[in-house]
Amino acid sequence: MTTVPTTSVPTTVLVTGATGYIGGRLVPRLLEAGYRVRVMVRTPERLRDVPWAGDVEILQGDLTDPAAVRTACDGVDVLYYLVHSMGAGGDFEATERASAHAVADGAAAAGVSRIVYLGGLHPAEGKLSPHLRSRQAVGRILLESGVPTVALQAGVVIGSGSTSFEMIRHLTDVLPYMPAPKWVRNLIQPIAVRDVLYYLIQAAELPPEVNRSFDIGGPDVLRYGQMMNGYALEAGLRQRPIAALPVLTPWLAAQWVNLVTPIPRRLAIPIIESLQYDCVMHDNDIDGYIPPPPGGLTGYRRAVSLALGRMRDGEVETSWQNATVGRSSADGASSNALPSDPDWAGHLVYTDLRERRTSAAPADLWRVIESIGGENGWYSFPLAWALRGWMDKIVGGVGLRRGRLHPDRLHTGDALDFWRVERIDRGRLLRLRAEMRVPGRAWLEMEAEPAADDDGSVYRQRAVFFPRGLGGRLYWWAILPFHGVIFAGMANRITAAAVKPVASTKPAASPPELGGAGM
Structure with a gap:
C-alpha cells in the first residue's frame, strides 16, 4: 500500500x-x-x-x-x-x-x-x-x-x-x-x-x-x-x-x-x-x-x-x-515482474505457441473455438488425450467426464472437461486454466483475429506451463515430443474446421473420454 x-x-x-x-x-x-x-x-x-x-x-x-x-x-x-x-x-x-x-x-x-x-x-x-x-x-x-x-x-x-x-x-x-x-x-x-x-x-x-x-x-x-x-x-x-x-x-x-x-x-x-x-x-x-x-511489516512467508x-x-x-x-x-x-526486469527474473514459464492463417472469417473461426471440448472434442489425437484423462482420474483428478454445459456457448467459470474457463472475450479470446493433476499450473489460450489484409483471419494458440519444482520441469520435457503432434494438429484442424462452420451437437448425458487435450 x-x-x-x-x-x-x-x-x-x-x-x-x-x-x-x-x-x-x-x-x-x-x-x-x-x-x-x-x-x-x-x-x-x-x-x-x-x-x-x-x-x-x-x-x-x-x-x-x-x-x-x-x-x-x-x-x-x-x-x-x-x-x-x-x-x-x-x-x-x-x-x-x-x-x-x-x-x-x-x-x-x-x-x-x-x-x-x-x-x-x-x-x-x-x-x-x-x-x-x-x-x-x-x-x-x-x-x-x-x-x-x-x-x-x-x-x-x-x-x-x-x-x-x-x-x-x-x-x-x-x-x-x-x-x-x-x-x-x-x-x-x-x-x-x-x-x-x-x-x-x-x-x-x-x-x-x-x-x-x-x-x-x-x-x-x-x-x-x-x-x-x-x-x-x-x-x-x-x-x-x-x-x-x-x-x-x-x-x-x-x-x-x-x-x-x-x-x-x-x-x-x-x-x-x-x-x-x-x-x-x-x-x-x-x-x-x-x-x-499500516498493518505492520510483512512477514517472510x-x-x-x-x-x-x-x-x-x-x-x-x-x-x-x-x-x-x-x-x-x-x-x-x-x-510481480516488470518489463525492465532481466530475462531470468520471475517464475520459470514454458510456452508452446502456434499461429495459423485461414481463409475463414473471424466469426467462423471463433465458432469453432467456442465449441471446443466435450462431445465436439479437441481436434487432436483423441486416443492419446483420452489416455491422459484416464490417468488424471486414476490419480484423483477430474478427468474428462465433466464435458461442457452448453454445446456451443461458454462463460467465464464454466467447467470444460479438465479445464476451467478463466477468461472469455467473445469473438476474440478464450483462456482455459487446467484442473487436471499436473506438477505446476497450466493454461491454454486460443485467439481469433481478422487478418491484416482483411482477407480471412489469424488463429493463435498458446499453451503456458508454470512448473513446480524439479518434477514440473521433468514433466514438461517428458511431454515435449508430443506437443509437436498434438498442438500442431490441434491448430491445423481448428482452422480447417472454421472454413466450413461445424453444426452444434447436443451434449451426451455422460460425455465419453475421447478427444480431450491437456498438458
Whole structure:
C-alpha cells in the first residue's frame, strides 16, 4: 500500500536507477503519491515498455558525468540514489565512488533538499565483501555531501525480480536436495519489497536535520536454509534437506548457482560473498522517525506468497497474465515482474505457441473455438488425450467426464472437461486454466483475429506451463515430443474446421473420454 505524504509534496523528484529492480517499482508509487518524477538513465530504450514511461521526464546520462548529473538535478527537491554496479566488470568500487561524488556535488550545487539512498545491511565491524564495502562507501559519501541524506540499509529483498529472491526461488525449485556452503546457517533479516518502497517514500518527508543511516528489515530473522524451506512451503514443494559443506568457497558456490539457475555468475558471486555475514538489523532507530507501515511489516512467508503472485486473504490466486504490473496495490503487485526486469527474473514459464492463417472469417473461426471440448472434442489425437484423462482420474483428478454445459456457448467459470474457463472475450479470446493433476499450473489460450489484409483471419494458440519444482520441469520435457503432434494438429484442424462452420451437437448425458487435450 502506498502511503501519501502528509506534508507538502515536493515539486520534482529525481530517480536514478529507474531501470533497476527497486527504481522501476518506486516510480509508479511516487506518481501515485502526487510527485512530479524525473528519471536519469543511460539507456532510455529500457523504459519503452514500462506502463509509466509517458508520465515521467526521462533524461539520458551517466552518473559518472558530473555535467549530466548537475543538469538532471536542476529544480529537484528530492533525489533517490538507487544504482549499484553489482556484477560489473573492472574496478566497480572506483566506478561507484565516482558516481557517488558526482551526485553529491551535483545535488549540493543545485540546492537539492534531500537525498534518499538504499544500501545494504552489513556488520558494524570486521572485513566486508567488496559489494558491501562499496555500498558502505557510497553511503558515507552521500552523508558527507552537505545535502540532508537518509541512507536506508536493507538485506535480502523479497519480491519477484530481486536477485536475492530469484536465487532462493531457482535453487529451491530445481534441487530436491541441496548441498550448500556453510553460510546457509547465517542469520538473515529479509524485507518485503513493498516495505522497502514504503520506507523510501516516507524518507523523502523527513525533516532537514535528519542526516544519517537507518537499518530496515522485516519482522523475521531466519537462517538462509530456513528461507529456502519457507519458500518451498509457499510454492507447494516439500521442504529440502540441506547439507552445509565447508569445502564450498564463495567462488565454487557461485559456479554451482550459475550451473543450476539462470542467474549470471557475475551477479551470483557478489551476492554469495555478502551472505558470508549475518545480515540483521543492529537497531530499530527507524521506528522513531518513520512508523511501521499500516498493518505492520510483512512477514517472510507472506512476502514470498506475494512474490509468487498469491494472496493469502481469501486464498485468491492471480492468473499468469492478469496481475497488475508496476502499480502499487493491496495484493502486492509491486512484488510481480516488470518489463525492465532481466530475462531470468520471475517464475520459470514454458510456452508452446502456434499461429495459423485461414481463409475463414473471424466469426467462423471463433465458432469453432467456442465449441471446443466435450462431445465436439479437441481436434487432436483423441486416443492419446483420452489416455491422459484416464490417468488424471486414476490419480484423483477430474478427468474428462465433466464435458461442457452448453454445446456451443461458454462463460467465464464454466467447467470444460479438465479445464476451467478463466477468461472469455467473445469473438476474440478464450483462456482455459487446467484442473487436471499436473506438477505446476497450466493454461491454454486460443485467439481469433481478422487478418491484416482483411482477407480471412489469424488463429493463435498458446499453451503456458508454470512448473513446480524439479518434477514440473521433468514433466514438461517428458511431454515435449508430443506437443509437436498434438498442438500442431490441434491448430491445423481448428482452422480447417472454421472454413466450413461445424453444426452444434447436443451434449451426451455422460460425455465419453475421447478427444480431450491437456498438458
